[in-house]
Amino acid sequence: MSTGTLLAIIIPIAVLLAVAVVVTLVMRRRHLRERFGPEYERTVAESDGRRSAERELRERERRHDSLDIKPLPPVSRDRYAREWNSVQEEFVDQPEDAVHDADRLVTSLMHDRGYPTEGFDQQMKDLSVEHGRTLEHYRAAHEVEALSGRSQATTEQLRGAMVHYRALFDELLSDGGRAHPARS
Known part of the structure; x- marks a missing residue:
């Protein structure tokens, strides 16, 4: 295969991967904003950055999922x-x-x-x-x-x-x- 053909294959794949990563990050951020409401912005403001805050919020979700939260009789x-x-x-x-x-x-x-x-x-x-x-x-x-x-x-x-x-x-x-x- 020629260099041009390889580039014609690699560049679109790289672009698609980059788009997929961006879409995933945007969807994850939207999910966290919707789930945590005002607590999302508060956590971002109190942390070292948005990525750190979102990591913290995902950890809260993991911990919460491990809890046995139940309705009351x-x-x-x-x-x-x-x-x-x-x-x-x-x-x-x-x-x-x-x-x-x-x-x-x-x-x-x-x-x-x-x-x-x-x-x-x-x-x-x-x-x-x-x-x-x-x-x-x-x-x-x-x-x-x-x-x-x-x-x-x-x-x-x-x-x-x-x-x-x-x-x-x-x-x-x-x-x-x-x-x-x-x-x-």
């Missing part, structure tokens, strides 16, 4: 809904206690659904795979809960924390929208 959902209502009622007279109890209840719900609960940072990573759109609520609520532990949170911040906890609580309780979130 109706009896458990109803019990959690009642407990949430009690926490909301508690807020009237003891807002700081209610925020602590809301945090405890969300953590308990996560555990019962199959999420590991060994530390807030890992909880955030594990939740980010399926709940990336409500993760900022959990972050904000947790910050106020920490302030509350030092008696530095205002009543308005505590009220906001309850709203934030409620967003994640409802999503965790809903089993992907098939179940019934807690009633107010």
Whole structure:
């Protein structure tokens, strides 16, 4: 074969391979953006670069896939809904206690659904795979809960924390929208 013929064969193959790689990367990025929502951009901003962030997000997916995340039976959902209502009622007279109890209840719900609960940072990573759109609520609520532990949170911040906890609580309780979130 002549050099010209070899080039006529090799160049189109190289171009096709390059296009395939670019398409794969674009599709993978789109998948991560859709799956993680705002958490995608947050992870990119906090990492050494987009590739590093995407590697981190893929690792979160792998870990999440190895977890035994399960829906709650109706009896458990109803019990959690009642407990949430009690926490909301508690807020009237003891807002700081209610925020602590809301945090405890969300953590308990996560555990019962199959999420590991060994530390807030890992909880955030594990939740980010399926709940990336409500993760900022959990972050904000947790910050106020920490302030509350030092008696530095205002009543308005505590009220906001309850709203934030409620967003994640409802999503965790809903089993992907098939179940019934807690009633107010």
